[in-house]
Amino acid sequence: MKDIGIRLREYRSRSNTKMPAIASSTGIAKETLYKWEKGTKPSSIEEYYKLKGYLDKMEVSLDEETFELVKQHPATLRIPLTSSGPAIPQSDGKAASGTVIFSNNEPELIVDRINAPCLGTVEGSIEVIGNSMEPTFYNGSRIAITRLSDIQSLIPGQYYYVIDTNWQGIVRRVYPGEKENSIRLVADNPDQLRHPPIEKGLDHIAAIFKVGAALIKF
Structure with missing residues (x-):
C-alpha cells in the first residue's frame, strides 16, 4: 500500500492543487499535511482516514479527467x-x-x-x-x-x-x-x-x- 504522504505529494504534483485548498476540504491543518508529505507518519487515525477518503475521491476524478483529455488526442x-x-x-x-x-x-x-x-x-x-x-x-x-x-x-x-x-x-x-x-x-x-x-x-x-x-x- 502506498504511503499516504507519497499519495498526497503525487496528487498535488499531478493536479497543481495547493495545500491550503486540501486543508480546507479535509479540515486537517496544512502544517500537518506538509509534515505528512515530507514523510512524517500520521498520529491521528481520524485525520488519516479523512485524507485517505479525500485522495480516493480526487484521484478517481483526476484519472477520469485525464482519460477524457487523452481520448481527444491533443497535438x-x-x-x-x-x-x-x-x-x-x-x-x-x-x-x-x-x-x-x-x-x-x-x-x-x-x-x-x-x-x-x-x-x-x-x-x-x-x-x-x-x-x-x-x-x-x-x-x-x-x-x-x-x-x-x-x-x-x-x-x-x-x-x-x-x-x-x-x-x-x-x-x-x-x-x-x-x-x-x-x-x-x-x-x-x-x-x-x-x-x-x-x-x-x-x-x-x-x-x-x-x-x-x-x-x-x-
Whole structure:
C-alpha cells in the first residue's frame, strides 16, 4: 500500500492543487499535511482516514479527467517546469509549441506530442528557431526533448534546451561556465561573432531539457 504522504505529494504534483485548498476540504491543518508529505507518519487515525477518503475521491476524478483529455488526442502537451509532474494534454490547443504558459501560477512548457519509442524517454518536441545551431539544427527543424531533473547530470558538450527566468528558450551546447554556479551556452554556427557564447548564472535558469534527437520528419 502506498504511503499516504507519497499519495498526497503525487496528487498535488499531478493536479497543481495547493495545500491550503486540501486543508480546507479535509479540515486537517496544512502544517500537518506538509509534515505528512515530507514523510512524517500520521498520529491521528481520524485525520488519516479523512485524507485517505479525500485522495480516493480526487484521484478517481483526476484519472477520469485525464482519460477524457487523452481520448481527444491533443497535438500538444503541457510540461511543468518547477515540478516533476507528468506532461498534461493541452486540450484547447491555443498555445503554440515552445511557448511557456502559466497554469495556477505554475509555468508550463508547451511541446508537440511525439510517439517514437525508438527514441527512448522523450516528452515532446519543439521547433528550432533561427540559424545559430546550423549546420547541426536548421531553422524550422524539430528536436525531441526530455526534462533534466538534476543540474549535476549535465554532460559538457551535449545539446540542451535551456529556458531562462524570462521564459525564453534556446538550444545550445552546454559547458561549465567560467564563473561559479554558471553555465556557458555555445552555438554550432561557425560565425561566432554573430552567435557568441552566452554565460548564464544558474539562478537565471528556470529549466533545462536534454535534446534527445533531431527530427528530420515530423
